Amino acid sequence: MLGKxxxxxxxxxxxxxxxxxxxxxxxxxxxxxxxxxxxxxxxxGIGTVALLILSFAVLIIPVFKILTYFNxxxxxxxxxxxxxxxxxxxxxxxxxxxxSFAWITLGFAMYIGIYVFVIKYFFGKMDPxxxxxxxxxxxxxxxxxxxxxxxxxxxxxxxxxxFEILVIVSQIFFAMTLSNIKPFNQIGNAGGFLLFVGIxxxxxxxxxxxxxxxxxxxxxxxxxxxxxTEAMYGTAGTLIGLAGLIFQFVCAAGMFVxxxxxxxxxxxxx
Amino acid sequence: xxxxxxxxxxxxAPVIDVKNLHKSYGKNQVLNGVSVxxxxxxxxxxxxxxxxxxTSLIKILTGLINDYEGEVKVGGYKPxxxxxxxxxxxxxKTYLADWMRPIDAINYFDDFFAxxxxxxALKMMKHFNLPMKQKAKTMSKGMQEKLQLLLxxxxxxxxxxxxxxxxxxxxxxxxxxxxxxxxxxSKNSTVLLSTHLIxxxxxxxDHVLMIGKGQVLFDEDTANIRAEGKSVEEVFKxxxxxxxEVN
Numbered sequence: 245m246l247g248k249x250x251x252x253x254x255x256x257x258x259x260x261x262x263x264x265x266x267x268x269x270x271x272x273x274x275x276x277x278x279x280x281x282x283x284x285x286x287x288x289g290i291g292t293v294a295l296l297i298l299s300f301a302v303l304i305i306p307v308f309k310i311l312t313y314f315n316x317x318x319x320x321x322x323x324x325x326x327x328x329x330x331x332x333x334x335x336x337x338x339x340x341x342x343x344s345f346a347w348i349t350l351g352f353a354m355y356i357g358i359y360v361f362v363i364k365y366f367f368g369k370m371d372p373x374x375x376x377x378x379x380x381x382x383x384x385x386x387x388x389x390x391x392x393x394x395x396x397x398x399x400x401x402x403x404x405x406x407f408e409i410l411v412i413v414s415q416i417f418f419a420m421t422l423s424n425i426k427p428f429n430q431i432g433n434a435g436g437f438l439l440f441v442g443i444x445x446x447x448x449x450x451x452x453x454x455x456x457x458x459x460x461x462x463x464x465x466x467x468x469x470x471x472x473t474e475a476m477y478g479t480a481g482t483l484i485g486l487a488g489l490i491f492q493f494v495c496a497a498g499m500f501v502x503x504x505x506x507x508x509x510x511x512x513x514x
Numbered sequence: 515x516x517x518x519x520x521x522x523x524x525x526x527a528p529v530i531d532v533k534n535l536h537k538s539y540g541k542n543q544v545l546n547g548v549s550v551x552x553x554x555x556x557x558x559x560x561x562x563x564x565x566x567x568x569t570s571l572i573k574i575l576t577g578l579i580n581d582y583e584g585e586v587k588v589g590g591y592k593p594x595x596x597x598x599x600x601x602x603x604x605x606x607k608t609y610l611a612d613w614m615r616p617i618d619a620i621n622y623f624d625d626f627f628a629x630x631x632x633x634x635a636l637k638m639m640k641h642f643n644l645p646m647k648q649k650a651k652t653m654s655k656g657m658q659e660k661l662q663l664l665l666x667x668x669x670x671x672x673x674x675x676x677x678x679x680x681x682x683x684x685x686x687x688x689x690x691x692x693x694x695x696x697x698x699x700s701k702n703s704t705v706l707l708s709t710h711l712i713x714x715x716x717x718x719x720d721h722v723l724m725i726g727k728g729q730v731l732f733d734e735d736t737a738n739i740r741a742e743g744k745s746v747e748e749v750f751k752x753x754x755x756x757x758x759e760v761n
Binding site: 245248251252255256259316317321322323324325327328329330331332426508509510511512513 | 599622
């Protein structure tokens with residue numbers, strides 16, 4: 245059943261999300277083609293500006309669309325179908341989390357892709373020295389004495405980045421579910437969005453404070469990755485604050501469990 | 515011999531068993547100690563005026579409302595995955611997503627309900643003159659209701675729960691809906707049909723359950739009502755004269 249849920253969630257969410265990605269791809273291809281012709285400078289400029297605008301759209305719109313999709317599929321009239329399917333609420337939640345994670349990740353991937361494209365084509369054309377400098381940077385990384393540290397840091401940063409997407413998904417689900425339960429359901433249609441913003445801001449503030457001031461870190465050096473609880477000034481390696489991440493992990497897990505509980509025990513489909 | 519008795523018990527076990535059910539929305543008590551046990555293989559009329567608690571009871575049986583007090587069993591199970599797999603539910607509201615076309619809705623039901631008969635659904639779609647690829651958002655309310663009716667009646671469910679399927683439609687459509695239900699429900703199943711339009715449907719009921727002020731006011735086989743020379747509608751008027759007074 246989980247596979248069928250994921251398939252149908254992808255299909256349903258694609259109707260509202262796929263469009264923005266297809267527009268970005270179409271403009272990207274169109275603009276890339278225009279760079280093959282010197283005479284199409286205006287189109288190159290317009291296409292590049294459109295891509296830069298779209299780079300923000302592919303980051304922000306999926307979050308809003310997922311917020312809306314989650315609410316509509318579970319708490320509007322469609323809930324009459326979703327909640328009468330012979331599936332567990334945790335499976336419904338997991339399916340929507342997988343699908344939301346995939347869409348938001350795709351948005352980030354496109355965001356990065358757009359900037360790589362703009363740097364390569366637009367800035368590279370304006371000043372070819374930029375591309376040379378980038379190549380120098382790659383070479384420099386390649387010849388770093390502590391290249392292993394760099395690679396480990398990149399791996400940890402990417403893992404943390406994926407984790408942050410899951411945190412956002414958990415915040416969306418929890419906020420939208422909470423907004424359908426008394427007393428929050430009296431706020432109105434904007435309730436879910438306001439709760440999401442509130443949860444996001446509070447968690448982000450605590451995350452920053454804990455990361456800065458709590459001495460619990462991952463110390464990455466060429467030899468090893470280890471957990472440290474004290475300052476490591478003067479030691480060759482990189483420190484990544486962990487307290488904030490652990491806080492977010494606990495909160496995200498709590499929000500998924502909380503959302504599942506509310507779906508099972510507290511939601512009344514109107 | 516023992517196995518025959520056991521089988522008999524299985525088939526006569528209540529398909530819906532509710533004990534001392536309470537449900538309130540804030541201070542508004544909509545179900546107040548409802549207890550009912552319904553045998554399988556019948557067409558049951560769930561009757562009562564608007565706001566009497568019919569839809570709340572149905573939502574509890576179908577798993578749409580979970581914060582209630584009391585004991586509820588559907589097909590021997592608490593409302594959950596097992597009960598949902600045996601209940602075909604037609605709500606008052608249209609629940610299909612805007613983008614869904616009849617063929618998408620049919621595939622969706624085919625994915626999730628093991629008792630869904632896709633061939634039957636496709637035949638009914640043609641019979642109902644529903645365009646296979648028209649999106650729900652461009653359909654009239656009547657077309658959407660037809661689509662939902664065919665989806666529900668294409669299941670070989672143990673229990674059909676139909677919430678006001680005749681409400682808000684003209685007499686011709688009413689007759690069409692009733693014929694569709696009668697011609698397509700599995701004969702060994704139970705049908706729980708809520709309505710306040712008794713005159714049109716009383717002939718099909720084997721049993722009626724009348725709810726008012728959140729309580730069961732009348733629970734009887736229609737054969738017994740007819741044996742007393744009365745119609746369901748007459749009993750309804752008697753019961754709800756009282757119910758309106760107490761409401």
